[in-house]
Amino acid sequence: MAGRRNGLAVLVEALRTWLVPYRYGLERWSYTLQRISGVVITLYFVAHIVETGYVVGGPSVWTIRPDAQQYAERVWTETIKFLSNPLFDAGLAIIGFFVAFHTINGIRLFLAHFGWGLGRPTRPEPMHRPQSMSPTQRALFWASIAFAVFALVYTTNAFFGVLA
Amino acid sequence: MSGTSEVLLRVYRYDPSNGGKPRYQNYRVPTFRGMTVLDALIYIKENLDPTLSIRYSCRMASCGSCGMTINGLPRLACFTQISELRSKYILVQPLRNLPIIKDLVADLDEFFNKHKLVKPYLIRRDVEEQENPREQYRQSEEELxxxxxxxxxxxxxxxxxxxxxxxxxxxxxxxxxxxxxxxYYIDTRDEAREERIRIVDGAHGIWRCHFADSCSQVCPKGVDPALAIQLMRREMMFGPSKG
Structure with missing residues (x-):
């Protein structure tokens, strides 16, 4: 908090503002969840590309090998065996939650950024509630949470059969 | 000051002329009904520690001088009663995102420089009219x-x-x-809409806002800056509204 800030201080401050949404209301939670889910989805996307690359044989996929069929089958089997792990399944369920939330909440933010679904300017009276977080915005935020929970339950059931 | 209970204030201390290492200092302050955090800080300054630096003026949430971080949230010290915090322990820190001059006094230069940047005054195309207005500019209630x-x-x-x-x-x-x-952009008396857009139309300008809405949550006057920013973006995306 002192005067001059170095790179580490900026990073710590960034993580703190991302990860500590307390006290600032619903929209700050939305901000934090949107950022975390965005980072997680990006990391997953990179990992997914790497994983898929291995399945199809990595860079060698561009070369027609005599044993291409057998090679692909062997790598596919090995990869599936490696990924058949409850930890990866649980991770995919969480990814399902984040993807659903990020999508619906992202559409809400897209609309809000262009001024749609917001309240009108009003003279502030005591106990004023910001019209930026209008009932429409709150409803859409909770809808994105509900959709994400549904995705989480669906994927958890798909992997672990919890509803069976 | 006939308080029957007391509160513990943990106050951020920072003196650049004394090594500049931040620290915290605890003060026990007797409370009374309706006591504000500013009252408590003034009590400390007058009775316990005159070296504590604070900035305040009107004591009635009009001047905006006594902004500080109280129990983790930016608030006006004069507008925050001890009782509303519902705690016998109060953490008082200077405002975040600003350099610190001393203790609880933040340096507002960069804040006011950014305020000046957006030209917060009416601009008329006619230079003579700008300098020596000849008539009143009428507005309807709706425009206001x-x-x-x-x-x-x-x-x-x-x-x-x-x-x-x-x-x-x-x-x-x-x-x-x-x-x-x-x-000022939406004020019908202003004639510098394009100029105002140019000031903030950039990657580090108005498009940088992520709509965390925290600004509107902490505003003590109900100004709702987040709403203004989103409405401004709508104007920039879809053209100026009528009027």
Whole structure:
């Protein structure tokens, strides 16, 4: 908090503002969840590309090998065996939650950024509630949470059969 | 000061002329009904520790001088009663996102420079009219209502302190400046709409706002900067509204 800030201080401050949404209301939670889910989805996307690359044989996929069929089958089997792990399944369920939330909440933010679904300017009276977080915005935020929970339950059931 | 109970204030101390290492100091302060955090800090200064630096003026939430972080949230010390915090322990720190001059006094230079950047005054195309107005500029009630909420700003910098974007991007004008930009942009007496758009139309300008809405949550006057920023973006995307 002192005067001059170095790179580490900026990073710590960034993580703190991302990860500590307390006290600032619903929209700050939305901000934090949107950022975390965005980072997680990006990391997953990179990992997914790497994983898929291995399945199809990595860079060698561009070369027609005599044993291409057998090679692909062997790598596919090995990869599936490696990924058949409850930890990866649980991770995919969480990814399902984040993807659903990020999508619906992202559409809400897209609309809000262009001024749609917001309240009108009003003279502030005591106990004023910001019209930026209008009932429409709150409803859409909770809808994105509900959709994400549904995705989480669906994927958890798909992997672990919890509803069976 | 006939208090029957007391509260523990843990106050941020920082003196650049004395090594500049931040620390915290505890003070026990007797409370009374209706006591504000500013009252408690003044009690400390008058009775316990005259070296404590604070900034205040009107004591009635009009001047915006006594902004500080109280129990983790930017608030006006004069507008925050001890009782509303519902705690016998109060953590008092200076405003975030701003350099510290001493103790609880934040340096507001960068905040006011950004405010100046958006030209917070009416601009007329006619230079002579700008310098020597010849007539009154009439407005309807409806035209007034479009911006009057944003004219309530007292420049206390609470919104600036709460903004997560300002924390990591010092080029970002911040919610206060952007709300004032919209306040003048939408004013029918102003004639510098294109000029105002050019000021903030950039990657580190108005498009940088992530709509965390924290600015609007902490504003003590109900100005709602987040609403002004989103409405301004709508104007920039879809063209100026009528009027």
């Amino acid at each position: 209502e479009r911006y009057v909420q944003f004219a309530y700003c007292i420049k206390c910098a609470l919104c600036y302190s709460a903004c997560p974007v300002v924390s990591t991007d010092k080029s970002f004008p911040g919610p206060q400046a952007l709300a004032q930009l919209y306040r």
